[in-house]
Structure formats: structure tokens, C-alpha cells
Amino acid sequence: MTAISYPLAERTLDNGLRVIVSEDHTVPNVAVNLWVGVGSRHESPGRTGFAHLFEHLMFQGSRNVASGEHFSALMDEGARLNATTWFDRTNYFETVPTGALELALWLEADRHGHLLDAVTQENLDNQRDVVKEEKRQRYDNVPYGSALIDIYATVFPADHPYHHPTIGSMEDLDAATLADVHDFFRAHYGPNNTVLTLVGDVTPEEGFAAAERYFGALLPIERTERPRHAQLPPLGEPARLDRVGAVPNDRLYITFRLPVDTTPDYLACSAAVDVVAGLASSRLMRRLVRTDETAIAVGGWTMGLVDGAGLGAVTVDVAAGADPEAVEAAVCEELARFAAEGPDEAEMESVVADTERSWLSALASLEQRADHIGHHALLTGDPAYVNTFVDRLKAVTAEQVREAAGRWLAPEARAVVRYLADAGAEVAA
Amino acid sequence: MSDSAASEAPNAATSAATAAAAATAATTTVPRPAVAPPEPWSFPVGTTHDLPNGLRLVTYDVPGQYVLSVRLGLPISLRDEPQDREGVATIMARTLDEGTAQHSAEELARLLERKGVSYGAGMSDAGLSVDLDVVKGNLEPALDLLRQILTEPVFPEAEVARQVRTRLAEIEQERSVAAQRAGHEFVRTFYARDDRSSRPTGGAPETVSAITREDVSAFHARHVVASGVTMVVAGDLEGVDVLPLVEATLGGWRQGPSRDRFLQRPAQLAPDRSRIVLVDRPGSVQTELVIGAPGPDRSVDGGWAPYPVIGFVLGGSPNARIDAVLREEKGYTYGIRSSFRPRRAGGLFLTSGSVRADSTAESLRLLVEILDSGRNGFSDKEIRSGVDFISKTAPGRYATADAIADEAISMALDGRTTKFTTANLRDLAAVDRSRADGAYERFADAAGLGRGDTRAAGWTIVLVGDAGDHREAIEGLGLGEVTVVSDAG
Numbered sequence: 001m002t003a004i005s006y007p008l009a010e011r012t013l014d015n016g017l018r019v020i021v022s023e024d025h026t027v028p029n030v031a032v033n034l035w036v037g038v039g040s041r042h043e044s045p046g047r048t049g050f051a052h053l054f055e056h057l058m059f060q061g062s063r064n065v066a067s068g069e070h071f072s073a074l075m076d077e078g079a080r081l082n083a084t085t086w087f088d089r090t091n092y093f094e095t096v097p098t099g100a101l102e103l104a105l106w107l108e109a110d111r112h113g114h115l116l117d118a119v120t121q122e123n124l125d126n127q128r129d130v131v132k133e134e135k136r137q138r139y140d141n142v143p144y145g146s147a148l149i150d151i152y153a154t155v156f157p158a159d160h161p162y163h164h165p166t167i168g169s170m171e172d173l174d175a176a177t178l179a180d181v182h183d184f185f186r187a188h189y190g191p192n193n194t195v196l197t198l199v200g201d202v203t204p205e206e207g208f209a210a211a212e213r214y215f216g217a218l219l220p221i222e223r224t225e226r227p228r229h230a231q232l233p234p235l236g237e238p239a240r241l242d243r244v245g246a247v248p249n250d251r252l253y254i255t256f257r258l259p260v261d262t263t264p265d266y267l268a269c270s271a272a273v274d275v276v277a278g279l280a281s282s283r284l285m286r287r288l289v290r291t292d293e294t295a296i297a298v299g300g301w302t303m304g305l306v307d308g309a310g311l312g313a314v315t316v317d318v319a320a321g322a323d324p325e326a327v328e329a330a331v332c333e334e335l336a337r338f339a340a341e342g343p344d345e346a347e348m349e350s351v352v353a354d355t356e357r358s359w360l361s362a363l364a365s366l367e368q369r370a371d372h373i374g375h376h377a378l379l380t381g382d383p384a385y386v387n388t389f390v391d392r393l394k395a396v397t398a399e400q401v402r403e404a405a406g407r408w409l410a411p412e413a414r415a416v417v418r419y420l421a422d423a424g425a426e427v428a429a
Numbered sequence: 430m431s432d433s434a435a436s437e438a439p440n441a442a443t444s445a446a447t448a449a450a451a452a453t454a455a456t457t458t459v460p461r462p463a464v465a466p467p468e469p470w471s472f473p474v475g476t477t478h479d480l481p482n483g484l485r486l487v488t489y490d491v492p493g494q495y496v497l498s499v500r501l502g503l504p505i506s507l508r509d510e511p512q513d514r515e516g517v518a519t520i521m522a523r524t525l526d527e528g529t530a531q532h533s534a535e536e537l538a539r540l541l542e543r544k545g546v547s548y549g550a551g552m553s554d555a556g557l558s559v560d561l562d563v564v565k566g567n568l569e570p571a572l573d574l575l576r577q578i579l580t581e582p583v584f585p586e587a588e589v590a591r592q593v594r595t596r597l598a599e600i601e602q603e604r605s606v607a608a609q610r611a612g613h614e615f616v617r618t619f620y621a622r623d624d625r626s627s628r629p630t631g632g633a634p635e636t637v638s639a640i641t642r643e644d645v646s647a648f649h650a651r652h653v654v655a656s657g658v659t660m661v662v663a664g665d666l667e668g669v670d671v672l673p674l675v676e677a678t679l680g681g682w683r684q685g686p687s688r689d690r691f692l693q694r695p696a697q698l699a700p701d702r703s704r705i706v707l708v709d710r711p712g713s714v715q716t717e718l719v720i721g722a723p724g725p726d727r728s729v730d731g732g733w734a735p736y737p738v739i740g741f742v743l744g745g746s747p748n749a750r751i752d753a754v755l756r757e758e759k760g761y762t763y764g765i766r767s768s769f770r771p772r773r774a775g776g777l778f779l780t781s782g783s784v785r786a787d788s789t790a791e792s793l794r795l796l797v798e799i800l801d802s803g804r805n806g807f808s809d810k811e812i813r814s815g816v817d818f819i820s821k822t823a824p825g826r827y828a829t830a831d832a833i834a835d836e837a838i839s840m841a842l843d844g845r846t847t848k849f850t851t852a853n854l855r856d857l858a859a860v861d862r863s864r865a866d867g868a869y870e871r872f873a874d875a876a877g878l879g880r881g882d883t884r885a886a887g888w889t890i891v892l893v894g895d896a897g898d899h900r901e902a903i904e905g906l907g908l909g910e911v912t913v914v915s916d917a918g
Contacts, residue, residue: 026493027828028467059747064458068757072748076814077464078821095825099465106462114458129760133715137763137783141715143605214459248601281538290535293591296598320598346539353545357564360496364829 004387006369009204013212016192016220020373020383021207022199030200031370032104033093035378038188041087041161041307049168050176052085054184056127063114067123070107077103085166088306088379095367098201105214112189113218119181128173135167143247144419154241155255155415161307190221195377199370229308232257234413244420250318253417254331256409258312261304262380268396268404269312273300275347276338277314279354283334294322306379324418332411339410342402356390470824472850473833478672482684483656487837488671489663494830495565497664500838503557505652506692507625514644516632520592521645522550522557527588530581534588546571552630554772555842556692565665569674576678579653589642596637604916607717607893610708614914615719618706619889621697654685659841664830691844695774698723702889703881705908709896709915716789716894720796722876722887724778726771727843734856735868736769738815742807743767743800744780750799761788773843789894790902797885797908803869812865820857883909
């Protein structure tokens with residue numbers, strides 16, 4: 001076993017920007033990563049999808065940067081860059097050769113401080129069209145593409161921040177105006193709602209000085225954020241949604257509300273989902289795929305979130321000719337059995353070994369390491385989580401896993417979304 | 430972490446902007462900093478050991494990479510599959526770890542997981558690849574499991590039958606995904622009918638459903654032997670003596686008949702490959718497009734280095750010629766990408782992506798026009814950007830154990846070593862506008878672009894979308910006749 005101990009140095013600038021530097025000189029690169037504390041969970045009804053559309057506009061120019069120049073100026077210096085939006089946050093990132101670190105910070109500070117100088121109606125209209133094609137490509141024109149959207153709507157209550165997906169509603173996007181862009185930027189984009197992480201060929205002192213040079217003059221915003229929601233309890237009775245249409249095979253998504261990220265109960269639930277469905281040697285893999293032969297594939301995953309809930313899922317691709325109701329009943333039976341008996345020693349050992357390898361793989365690149373550090377600095381307040389996560393998982397006992405499964409993964413607390421093949425429809429249509 | 434996979438990403442941007450309103454912070458802005466050029470960089474140097482049984486071991490010590498990446502490349506050709514059992518190599522690859530002389534499929538899955546080993550195997554036109562990642566301290570038990578998987582698989586009848594069923598379901602899934610459906614139609618149109626490359630790597634329903642455990646076992650016995658195999662181990666090797674561990678586990682792997690370390694024969698192209706095929710998918714909200722032509726391989730006259738640059742300029746970045754128009758100007762697409770894909774002998778130049786349904790014909794017209802614009806030459810600035818991006822990103826792209834091992838095995842199956850990777854980066858620095866213009870001209874000539882009676886002569890064009898809505902408009906472009914293919918019935 002390899003002890004994980006990446007160095008971490010942290011400083012907060014006078015304007016509230018948290019700066020974290022993790023020094024690593026193995027490659028002449030620095031990963032620059034900004035996590036901004038705004039995501040689709042901050043959107044209100046009628047305004048869904050806006051955080052993501054806004055993120056696109058961050059590439060369309062700012063006070064001293066022309067539209068598209070953020071990409072071209074950095075790529076010409078050997079940067080790999082992008083940005084993503086999610087329920088809890090928006091992140092912006094580039095990995096640059098060491099000599100381009102200051103340029104990257106200058107460009108980021110310009111758009112994070114002075115975006116509104118350059119936003120135009122033309123850019124807003126164009127990026128709205130691009131986002132609509134993104135939705136068609138990733139959700140509408142793909143079999144099962146809208147499953148996650150259906151899952152969020154089924155498992156979370158209508159007034160919950162995770163009820164609607166980050167991609168949002170296209171009607172809402174149509175209603176977005178330049179004034180909305182200005183308001184959104186002023187409400188959420190500021191140094192005191194941002195974490196800047198630098199990982200790679202830079203010392204903490206160099207990193208802090210560079211952050212001060214380029215971000216030091218940005219003014220803090222007035223933050224009016226509501227407190228996070230209280231923990232949502234498990235569903236009191238099963239919820240269901242069926243979609244019948246042109247999919248190649250029946251697929252079941254058996255999903256659950258979970259505790260919020262990084263809590264011992266969340267880690268216990270995540271271990272339980274692995275044992276039941278996530279591992280290659282999982283119980284449902286053995287039963288449904290290898291023994292009963294009623295499934296082609298089984299999967300299990302959890303999504304760690306911070307605003308009062310997380311999400312866990314067991315997915316089953318039902319074999320041709322098998323009865324989806326019977327398959328669902330078998331999943332429920334295995335969940336109940338697991339809650340009664342808990343994991344055995346070999347199962348716990350598998351969860352830990354598999355998690356440790358995948359975690360070390362995730363931290364192997366500067367850019368992913370920076371992203372995980374920024375994630376935990378912003379959302380759980382603990383950037384050192386990258387070093388302690390595996391130990392925390394190891395500290396979870398088999399009994400805790402059993403108890404957590406009994407409460408959070410109980411069959412009666414499931415939300416089931418089914419994509420069923422329409423016997424009359426042409427499969428490839 | 431499942432969240433980042435599902436996140437909404439922009440992946441692009443461009444056009445023109447002007448100032449609008451006043452901003453929040455009215456402080457003076459720091460001057461734009463200059464950039465210090467990076468030092469020259471070389472791909473890490475590997476150490477090579479040839480074992481007596483023909484296995485070649487190449488190790489890369491990469492400090493700080495605590496998950497070791499093990500990769501094997503076996504020069505096994507899809508052409509070695511019996512034509513009525515196509516897919517047998519894929520089924521064999523997927524059943525290698527489904528039971529060995531010592532362990533059942535379930536036991537093996539559990540053993541791999543308890544040692545934190547991630548394992549996979551798959552076929553491509555370059556050969557069979559076997560991938561294994563493991564935390565440094567567990568390399569020895571991982572290699573023993575790998576030995577059992579490669580040399581002692583028993584291919585239980587039930588597991589082979591299960592993999593056959595899984596592959597049959599996968600064929601249906603591939604058919605239902607527009608991008609994969611387009612890919613299958615492309616190879617069927619582009620390659621000669623009797624060439625293996627024209628058919629799916631994993632086989633078709635009629636050949637896959639005929640595969641038995643005897644077929645799989647025989648294919649394994651004939652082809653999964655040590656001769657000609659390259660094995661790469663990359664990662665933090667301090668305190669790890671890889672060679673004796675490999676000798677102790679795979680040193681006894683049966684040698685088999687002598688063979689090259691790579692597959693040589695080029696694929697035959699269809700004589701009528703230059704045409705337009707529209708796969709009918711009524712009601713599609715987008716149309717998937719693939720546009721391709723025969724391209725160079727890495728041994729091409731004039732050098733390989735200009736081609737990735739040309740791919741970047743035309744369709745390899747958010748500011749490339751294609752997305753500058755189709756995404757940033759028109760808003761027709763989330764993004765379309767072009768790249769040259771070399772094989773050992775011959776290659777492909779491919780452009781693919783999806784566009785809003787009602788822009789189908791217009792998008793196709795623009796794409797062919799932009800791709801053909803390469804023949805009018807490139808600008809110094811475009812070429813400089815491509816050269817800079819590809820060369821300066823190299824240290825970061827090849828920073829992790831898995832990226833290094835993947836590149837090394839890809840080079841081995843191409844009959845090269847990672848010395849090529851370094852030499853190509855050196856040559857890249859010498860690519861300028863005239864070299865790029867010449868390279869595109871040679872590609873265009875060899876592909877027959879513009880030599881024919883239609884404007885799209887030389888290109889193979891596949892679309893997956895609503896034929897009722899778009900056929901006439903596409904025919905009206907004058908790019909060539911349109912063949913409509915339907916999956917219904």
C-alpha cells in the first residue's frame with residue numbers, strides 16, 4: 001500500500017481568494033484550476049441551465065481579451081484547457097508549460113474580474129444555439145440519453161436544487177437576457193467565492209505571489225447565499241417512472257437518495273453500492289449476469305453532492321427475453337439480504353483495494369489532482385481530503401456499511417426509472 | 430468520480446467582441462505577461478530486454494507515478510479470423526479472464542479486485558491489446574494473475590456463450606447510437622467489400638452467434654503466444670526489479686512460431702468509395718456526419734509531422750476552420766473534429782460530428798468547402814499555432830504512466846519505438862507553411878480529391894439522419910448522388 005501525501009500550502013488573499021499550491025516538479029507544467037461556488041443548484045425555477053450557459057460566455061472575451069482569444073492564446077503556448085458546470089459548482093482549468101503560468105493567471109483574472117465589459121447579445125445568442133446542440137448531442141439523440149434527467153426528477157422533490165439537471169430547460173435558456181448575465185456574474189463571480197489551485201512546477205511562494213499579482217486587485221462580491229439544505233431523508237415509498245421507446249434493450253435505474261458527500265455514512269453507502277453492483281465481482285454481477293443470466297450488464301455508482309443529498313444507483317441492462325419486473329425484484333432481494341448480513345471480509349478488501357488504485361490513478365495527473373484539491377477546498381472545506389480519503393474509507397467498518405445500506409439503500413426507498421424497448425418500434429430508429 | 434463525466438463542458442469558442450458596459454472592479458489592470466519558451470523535451474527513454482521466448486519487455490521509470498501501467502501488444506490480425514466466425518478474436522479477448530486452470534471466472538474477478546488490479550483486453554486493426562493497472566506494491570501478484578490469464582485460460586462454455594450474448598446485445602446498442610452507426614457505414618463504404626476492415630471489428634450477428642468455445646480456444650492456442658509480443662511496464666519503478674518478475678511469470682509463456690511485432694498489410698479500398706450514403710433515421714433531431722479520405726501513415730514521404738498540424742488547423746481545436754464557422758458563427762453544432770489516423774500501412778483522414786437537423790445540407794456543404802480549402806494553402810499563423818500546440822503540450826500529454834505505456838505499445842504495434850515520438854517532435858519544429866501546403870497537396874492527390882465529375886470527388890461521406898427531410902437538399906448540393914440505407918425491416 002502506498003501512503004498518499006501530496007504537499008499542500010494555502011493562503012487567502014485580502015479579497016477572499018483562497019489559493020492552494022501543491023508543488024511537484026516531475027513535469028515542467030502547472031495545472032491552473034479555479035472552482036467557483038456556483039452551479040445549477042443555485043438556479044431558480046424559470047432560470048434553469050443558466051449557470052452552464054454562463055460558463056460558455058466566459059470563453060467569449062473579457063475586458064482585455066477578444067472572443068475566442070482565451071482558447072487561442074493559451075493553446076498557442078501549449079495549454080490544454082476547458083471548463084465544466086455541475087450541480088454544486090463551475091470549474092475553469094488549464095494545464096500549461098511552466099513559462100505560461102503567468103499568462104494563464106492574467107487571462108483568468110481578466111475574465112473572472114472583468115467579463116461584463118465584453119458580453120454581447122450576439123455572443124449570448126450564438127452560445128445559446130451551441131448549448132442547444134450540446135443538449136441534442138448528449139441527451140436527445142442518444143438512447144437512454146435522458147435517463148439522468150429522469151432520475152433527478154424522480155428521486156428528488158420538485159423544490160429541491162437537484163431536481164433539475166445542469167443542462168436545464170431550453171425554454172428557460174430562450175428567456176435568458178443580457179441583464180441576467182450581468183446579474184449572475186455580479187452575484188456569484190468574485191474572489192471570495194472562488195478557489196484557485198496550482199499544482200505542478202511552482203513553489204508555494206511563487207504561486208502565492210503570482211496569484212496576488214493578477215487577482216489581488218479584484219474586488220470581493222457581496223455574498224447572499226442561502227444556507228445549504230438540511231439532509232433529505234430516504235424516500236418513504238418507492239417512486240417510479242417508465243419511458244417506453246426505441247432503445248436496444250430494457251434498462252433499469254434503481255436509485256436512492258444518499259447522505260451528503262464525504263460523511264462516513266456516504267462512504268459506507270458508496271462501499272455498499274460497490275459490493276452490491278459496482279465491482280466486477282459484485283453480488284448482482286454474480287447473480288443476474290453469471291447465474292440467472294437475466295442481465296447483460298450490471299453497474300453501480302454514487303454521486304457525492306453537498307446540498308442536502310447525494311445520489312446512488314444500480315443499473316441493469318436486462319437480457320433479451322427476461323422479465324424486467326423479476327429482475328427488479330431480484331435486485332431488491334439482494335439489497336435486503338445485504339442490509340441483513342452486510343459485506344464479508346473479502347468484499348471489504350476488494351472495495352478498499354479497488355478504490356485505492358482508482359484514487360491514485362485519478363491523482364496521477366497534475367490536472368486531476370488540482371481538480372480534486374479545488375473541489376474539496378471549495379465544497380467540503382478540506383483540500384487535504386486528497387491525502388486522507390483512502391484512510392477514511394478504510395476506517396469504515398463492515399457493520400457501518402450494513403447499517404447505512406439498511407437505511408439508505410432499502411428497497412422501499414428506491415426510485416426506479418425504466419427505459420423499456422417498445423416491441424413495435426424499430427430499434428435503430 | 431462520476432460527476433465530471435456528466436458535467437456540461439463548452440469545449441470551444443471564437444468570433445469577434447466589443448466592449449459593452451462598465452465592470453464591477455475599476456482598478457488598473459496588470460500588463461499582459463510575456464511567456465518564457467519551454468525547454469526542449471524528449472519522450473522518456475525506455476529500457477528494453479528481449480526474453481528467450483520472444484517476449485520483448487520495455488520499461489519506463491516515471492518517478493511519482495504510483496500506479497504502474499502494464500500493456501501488452503500482440504500482433505494478431507483480424508484477417509486470421511475464419512470469415513464465418515468473425516468476432517472470435519474479440520470474444521477470445523473478453524473471455525481470457527473468465528476462468529483459468531486454477532480459478533473460476535468469479536474467483537479470478539475477486540482475486541484481481543483484492544489486489545487492486547484493473548484489467549482489460551481488446552482487439553483492433555493493429556492487434557490484441559492487454560491492459561493492466563496496479564498499485565506499485567502489488568505488481569508481483571498482478572503479474573502472476575496476468576500469466577494465468579494469458580497462458581492458462583480454459584474458456585468455459587457458459588462464459589463463452591455469455592460473451593457471445595453480450596456481443597449480440599452490444600451490436601444492437603452500436604446500431605442505435607448515431608455516431609457508431611455512422612462509423613460502421615463508413616468502413617462498409619470506404620473499404621473493399623472483401624477486406625476485413627470493411628466489417629465490424631467485433632463481428633456481425635450471423636458470425637458472432639456461430640462462435641463456440643472450441644473456436645475461441647483454437648484461436649487462442651494459435652495466436653496468443655509470446656513470439657512478437659511487446660510488453661511495456663511504466664511507472665515509479667524505484668525499488669522494483671521488473672525483469673526478474675516478468676521472467677518468473679511470463680518467461681515460460683509458449684513461444685509459438687516466429688512472427689513480426691506488427692501487422693504489415695494495407696487495407697484495400699473500395700473502388701467506388703467516393704460517394705454519399707445517408708442512413709435513414711426518421712425523426713432525428715440531429716444528423717451525424719462522417720467525411721473521410723485515405724490518408725498517410727507515419728512513413729509517408731515528406732514526414733509525418735505536418736499531418737497532425739493540418740488536422741488541428743482544419744478541425745482539431747475550438748478555433749479551427751470548421752468550428753469557427755459551424756459552431757461559433759452559425760451555431761449548428763456543439764463541435765466537429767478532424768484528424769489524420771495513421772495505420773501501419775496507409776491511414777485515414779476523418780472528420781466527424783453532429784449538427785442540428787435543419788442545418789444538415791448546409792453543414793455538409795460548408796464542411797466539404799472547408800476541408801477542400803486545404804488545397805488553397807494555410808497561413809503562417811495557422812501552422813505556427815498547430816505546431817506550438819502539439820509540441821508544447823507533449824510533456825503534459827505524456828506525463829502519466831498510462832499515457833506513456835499507451836504510446837509505447839501503440840508505437841510497438843506500428844513497428845516503431847518511442848524514439849519516433851521524440852524524433853517526430855523534433856521534426857515538428859521544422860514544419861512551416863510550405864511543408865504543410867505540400868503535405869496537404871500530396872494527401873489530396875493520393876486521395877483523388879477534386880478529381881472526378883462531382884465536387885466531393887475523393888471523399889467518402891456518411892450521414893445518419895432523417896432521409897425524408899434531407900435527401901433532396903443534399904442531392905441539390907451537387908456533391909454527388911445519394912444512396913439511402915434503411916435499417917428498418
